[in-house]
Amino acid sequence: MDACGCDDFASIFDRRTAEKDRDRYRRKGPDRTTRMLLDLIGRHPRAGTTLLDIGGGVGVVDRELLRSGVGHAVLVDASRAYLDVARQEARRENLLDRLEMVDGDFVRRAAEIDRADIVTLDRVVCCYADAGSLVSLSAAKANHVYGLVLPRDRWIIRIGLGMLPYAHPNALVDGYAAAQGLHPTAEATTFWWRVVVYGRDDAAAARSVG
Numbered sequence: 099m100d101a102c103g104c105d106d107f108a109s110i111f112d113r114r115t116a117e118k119d120r121d122r123y124r125r126k127g128p129d130r131t132t133r134m135l136l137d138l139i140g141r142h143p144r145a146g147t148t149l150l151d152i153g154g155g156v157g158v159v160d161r162e163l164l165r166s167g168v169g170h171a172v173l174v175d176a177s178r179a180y181l182d183v184a185r186q187e188a189r190r191e192n193l194l195d196r197l198e199m200v201d202g203d204f205v206r207r208a209a210e211i212d213r214a215d216i217v218t219l220d221r222v223v224c225c226y227a228d229a230g231s232l233v234s235l236s237a238a239k240a241n242h243v244y245g246l247v248l249p250r251d252r253w254i255i256r257i258g259l260g261m262l263p264y265a266h267p268n269a270l271v272d273g274y275a276a277a278q279g280l281h282p283t284a285e286a287t288t289f290w291w292r293v294v295v296y297g298r299d300d301a302a303a304a305r306s307v308g
């Protein structure tokens with residue numbers, strides 16, 4: 099493992115996987131749960147807002163939201179291969195001037211990263227052992243909307259842990275978000291996944307704006 103702890107991600111989320119994700123998105127658009135996340139976020143006004151997409155992979159959430167009103171996005175990912183593909187695709191779609199890439203483990207780089215109106219982690223918390231740090235630090239960056247795609251709390255998912263390295267209990271994740279003033283406002287599920295969007299209560303929102 100390298101100094102930033104990202105070698106594990108580089109070997110799992112390599113160039114080949116990134117190109118497969120790129121090609122699937124070009125053929126079919128966002129995956130089902132990503133579409134669900136975008137739909138839930140879409141209920142909130144977003145003209146000119148900012149996005150922080152953590153573990154954004156090839157940048158599907160970023161590109162979709164930049165095309166529908168978000169003004170500026172920051173994509174953080176621990177896999178350089180994914181960031182390279184995300185950069186190429188953003189350039190191809192003329193979005194690169196509004197998309198910033200940050201290379202590395204978000205938990206380690208959190209202090210250098212600005213808050214954003216919308217923060218997303220699409221199928222990322224289940225890749226990271228320290229859910230407490232990842233969720234707490236990322237939730238603290240969300241001015242208004244915090245969106246997650248998480249494996250559901252189901253026994254069959256725990257049996258399938260080979261595919262999902264860390265199925266952190268959903269109540270624990272909600273607790274970390276609540277400690278940052280965020281509570282679920284909308285959610286949807288598939289057999290495997292829970293898609294959840296959190297918002298700030300009024301008092302917390304007033305503190306966070308500006």
Ligand SMILES: C[S@@+](CC[C@H](N)C(=O)[O-])C[C@H]1O[C@@H](n2cnc3c(N)ncnc32)[C@H](O)[C@@H]1O
Nearest residue numbers: 107111153154155175176177203204220221225
């Ligand atoms: C399963 S992929 C999901 C990619 C994309 N969000 C999607 O849904 O298609 C997980 C991604 O999260 C990244 N990742 C996981 N933990 C991270 C962390 N702590 N900081 C930055 N990136 C992280 C991995 O490198 C990988 O690209």
